[in-house]
Amino acid sequence: MKYVTGIIVLLLLQVTAAFSAPATQVVTEARVKEVVADFVRERTANLGVETAIKRIGPLPELKIPVGTISYEIQAPASWEGWGRANLALIVRVNDRVEKNVPVNVEVEALADTVVALRSLERGDTVGPGDVAVRKLNISALPGKVYRSVDEVVGKRARMAIRPNTPLRGENLEKIPLVKSGQLVTIIAESPALRLTATGRARGNGAEGDIVMVQNLGSLKELPARVIDSGTVQVDF
Template sequence: MKNSIRMLGITMGFGLLSLGFSAGAWGAEYGPRMLFKSRATVSGGWIRVGDVAVLQGPRSALTEEINRLPIKEAPAPGEAAVVTRREIESALTAVPEGIRRPWEPAPLEIIVTREGRVLGAEEIGRIIAGHIRKNLPGGNIQVEVREVRNFEEVTLPAEARSCKVWISEPLRKGGWVRANLVFFGNGKETERLTVSARVDLYQQVVVADRYLKRHQEIQAEDLQVLPVNLQQLPPDAVTNPGEVLGKRMIVNLNAREPLRASLLEVPPLVKKGDVVNVILERNSLRISCLAEIKETGRKGDRVKLVNLGSRKELFGRVVDAGTVQLDIN
């Protein structure tokens, strides 16, 4: 048979599929042998001949065309449908008359299940957390979704591999948010959900490793860096241990509480009663004397002193623990 057979059109459901077979390509050769299944699974939106039957014989363009012949729309993900003999035979009418058909009649019914996966609260939480983590500024914020509400478990089709997320409320310190999730498969939307989720945000901050007393100078062994919930975090919490080493506590602080900048101070270099060397330098002139400190002072502070010899009151700026530079302004 050398003349071309006209193109055949098959209309199924709401879609129109045109399949072309050219008899001249195969002459009067036998088509592939077809062994039907009793049960089958599909992943896409259509049930095709290749889903319910195994075609035996040399692989050819004809075999591929028969495999792709649509029978009917697939059921919803996770559900099953019955494919009847009449539906299969109707699909096979697209095979040209000139092709010999060495296959047995199809079973009266074949049960076909569409593959799917159950989407639960845990996976939704991971998706929302990943979206938030990706869009938060900085890299030291940890995200955890503790609870998901206002949704029912759904079964997604196997081809649903991507998801877009929209969160309506701005996330500052976490809390309850409303999230919209849209799942896509093969470039098409497959499922849309709106859920409520409780989001906790954590930041790595410096906390006390032990009880710290007032006026205790901070050492490295006094500190830990731990994640703390932003809702419980004071605005002046310290994130870098190096910023607090050598400083001292203004108040007592319990173990595992965050260190705050407002609770720390630089230890004074001199305190009331200390005897220091007071110096005055002008050009090549240098004068010094001993004086008693009358008030606590840190480096650069202006403090009051009394000259031990003359008992005259002086003022100067702290240079170090044993030296004050006379202030004559």
């Protein structure tokens, strides 16, 4: 009799445990990859690149409570959406965080990229015939790459550049129009008034750069924007 009673009690405990265990659902690896792919597409939309996810994970299946699932992916602020990155996948059920999963990704990106057609020596000015646009995988290229010929024509090579080299921000610089010590015309104007004065540049500057200039009348120094080779403008 005691043996039968023990079996009944055991069965009752098993039934109770089965009813009391919280229901769960599974987020598959395939679903996580879909979420990551959607995130990459949204992050690179309208950037003029064609992305392809080369690798995600590996990722485990995620067991979470039953309920309404929502996903959030957090990425480093500096990540443009291609190359390698460590992302964080946050899974919520009924707006409550249930999982925070690290996700390693590697994304390729094809984009129009400016390349040198010939060897450029340091100090050479880039002309229209010196460069061309080709579609390249930019995911492994560090730093900013130039995407159009207009961005580079008229700039100066900061270093020697070999043919077929993708041009990046560090390769080129704007040619200074104003040099330190040069006399310049300082312009200050508003819709109703225009004033000019003679000044002396205290630094080199290309078009649009801000340089310090000394007003030779007042001897005061103030920041001014370079307009051309002999003119700078100050805020009125």
